[in-house]
Amino acid sequence: xxxxxxxxxxxxxxxxxxxxxxxxxxxxxxxxxxxxxxxxxxxxxxxxxxxxxxxxxxxxxxxxxxxxxxxxxxxxxxxxxxxxxxxxxxxxxxxxxxxxxxxxxxxx
Amino acid sequence: xxxxxxxxxxxxxxxxxxxxxxxxxxxxxxxxxxxxxxxxxxxxxxxxxxxxxxxxxxxxxxxxxxxxxxxxxxxxxxxxxxxxxxxxxxxxxxxxxxxxxxxxxxxxxxxxxxxxxxxxxx
Numbered sequence: 240x241x242x243x244x245x246x247x248x249x250x251x252x253x254x255x256x257x258x259x260x261x262x263x264x265x266x267x268x269x270x271x272x273x274x275x276x277x278x279x280x281x282x283x284x285x286x287x288x289x290x291x292x293x294x295x296x297x298x299x300x301x302x303x304x305x306x307x308x309x310x311x312x313x314x315x316x317x318x319x320x321x322x323x324x325x326x327x328x329x330x331x332x333x334x335x336x337x338x339x340x341x342x343x344x345x346x347x
Numbered sequence: 348x349x350x351x352x353x354x355x356x357x358x359x360x361x362x363x364x365x366x367x368x369x370x371x372x373x374x375x376x377x378x379x380x381x382x383x384x385x386x387x388x389x390x391x392x393x394x395x396x397x398x399x400x401x402x403x404x405x406x407x408x409x410x411x412x413x414x415x416x417x418x419x420x421x422x423x424x425x426x427x428x429x430x431x432x433x434x435x436x437x438x439x440x441x442x443x444x445x446x447x448x449x450x451x452x453x454x455x456x457x458x459x460x461x462x463x464x465x466x467x468x469x
Contacts, residue, residue, distance in 0.1 A: 240409075273455035275392075282442055282462055283392065288455035326392055330453050335408045336382075336394040 241265050241329055245339035251347040258314040260342045262327035267307045271331035274303055274312045277341075278323045286325075287312065314344075322346055349373035349458050351443045356463030363433050363467070369426040369443030369460055377401070377421035380446040382456060383428050385439035395441070396428070399452050406452075411437075433467045440464050 242265040252258050262272065270290035275283040285294045287303035290310055300315045314321055327339040355367040369381070383395040396417040397406040405417050416429040426443055440462040448454035 271453065275456075282459035284459070285447070285455055285457045288447060294457065328392075328455070330455060335406070336397075338392040338394065341391045
């Protein structure tokens with residue numbers, strides 16, 4: 240199975256900060272990578288698909304980049320609504336799809 | 348409005364069975380692969396299973412293979428998850444999820460239900 244490793248596990252930041260989360264795959268997944276945001280007690284929400292494509296309705300302060308085995312999610316200017324847990328997910332292989340362990344973005 | 352509504356969760360004893368349902372609306376259900384993803388209390392997301400758009404192909408995580416069965420009824424716009432031989436480690440919120448691309452098994456997950464809690468305990 241392809242393993243997805245996110246770093247950091249927890250990130251403390253302030254409103255207005257530029258935030259970057261990294262996701263590494265154990266083998267190449269081309270650009271078959273998505274990013275999700277999850278708030279406590281809620282279902283995840285798709286932010287980015289195919290590594291760098293912004294899902295409709297998602298604010299432009301979110302961006303994704305990378306290919307192969309290394310990917311990043313960047314929030315250009317952190318807003319109060321962005322404090323949440325973020326997951327990467329690979330969908331390169333049919334079975335199984337795998338998620339990273341999550342990165343919690345906390346208020347500094 | 349595109350919507351997925353799960354039902355069927357609850358408390359079940361170890362070794363017991365449960366069937367989850369997911370009612371879909373607001374999109375052409377029969378054109379999209381559907382998935383189940385679970386999240387144990389306080390833990391991360393875990394992919395569980397896929398059924399392709401016409402129900403012919405299914406995929407499972409190793410942790411549930413042989414015990415849980417995904418299937419769909421496109422005439423009723425409903426996804427199902429038959430769970431048997433349940434274990435304590437199956438305790439989780441189970442999310443019904445829609446694939447983003449029509450007719451593709453491989454795509455990001457663009458619509459999630461609100462989740463239904465399954466608790467396996469004696």
